[in-house]
Amino acid sequence: MAVHKGTYALVIALEDEATIAVGRLGSFAFPRGYYLYAGSARGGLAQRVGRHLRRQKRLRWHIDYLLQRAEVVEVWYAPGDERRECAWAAAAREMPRARIIAPRFGSSDCRCPSHLLHFARRPSFTRFRRQLGDEGRRLKRATPDGFLSGP
Numbered sequence: 001m002a003v004h005k006g007t008y009a010l011v012i013a014l015e016d017e018a019t020i021a022v023g024r025l026g027s028f029a030f031p032r033g034y035y036l037y038a039g040s041a042r043g044g045l046a047q048r049v050g051r052h053l054r055r056q057k058r059l060r061w062h063i064d065y066l067l068q069r070a071e072v073v074e075v076w077y078a079p080g081d082e083r084r085e086c087a088w089a090a091a092a093r094e095m096p097r098a099r100i101i102a103p104r105f106g107s108s109d110c111r112c113p114s115h116l117l118h119f120a121r122r123p124s125f126t127r128f129r130r131q132l133g134d135e136g137r138r139l140k141r142a143t144p145d146g147f148l149s150g151p
Contacts, residue, residue, distance in 0.1 A: 006045045007084040009092070010037045010052060011074040011123060012066065022065045028102040030066065034073075034119045036098075036128075037063050037106060038088035046147075049075055053144050062105045066116070075147040076125060078138040089115040091131035095123060 012035040021027045041048035051057060052064075053072055059065055078084070089112050092098055098117040106115030117123075129136035 004045050004079040005040075005042055005081055006077055006079040007038070007040050007082075007088055008045060008049055008075060008077040009088055009128070010039070010049070010063070010072050011035075011076065012037060012070045013073045013122075014066075014070040018069045020065055020069060022062050022102060022105065023059065025062055025102065025104060025108075028105075030069075030101055031118060031120075034122045035066065035070065035101075036092045036117045036119065036123050037066075038085040038092060038115045039063070039106065040083045040085045042083075045077055045079065049077070049147055053147075062102075062108075063116070072144050073122075074125075074141055074143060076128065076139055076141050077147070078135070078140065080138070084135070085115060086110050086112050087135070088132070089117070091128060092117045092123070094131055095119070095127055097121075098123075 014030055014032050017032050019027055019029050100114045101118045102116055103114055125141050129139050
């Protein structure tokens with residue numbers, strides 16, 4: 001499989017409220033519901049998202065801590081050389097009823113308030129595409145199994 005750089009968003013379901021210690025960031029009470037996490041993959045989308053989907057891994061990034069208790073239900077992605085996760089996180093923050101639960105989550109290397117947004121209901125792919133404007137036309141979606149079989 002070719003290595004494709006790109007940007008991705010994980011749509012994550014958390015069944016029950018959980019207090020989770022997120023490395024040096026601290027502990028947060030994560031309400032049940034859905035989360036949208038924006039990230040970039042410089043070494044390849046399949047490799048990065050595949051790592052996020054594995055249950056057994058060394059806890060390295062903020063998202064690893066949440067994914068110990070939650071499940072990725074969908075992957076939204078767009079191949080490309082540019083790092084767009086900050087723009088994607090900003091677009092997600094503008095969606096109705098988006099909330100920041102853990103400030104600085106996933107954004108310790110930028111000035112964003114957070115790259116993780118909470119939604120009581122599953123966020124809309126169509127709405128997110130619209131929030132991204134012209135860039136949204138390149139956005140694709142897959143289930144975790146479908147993504148691993150070839151983005």
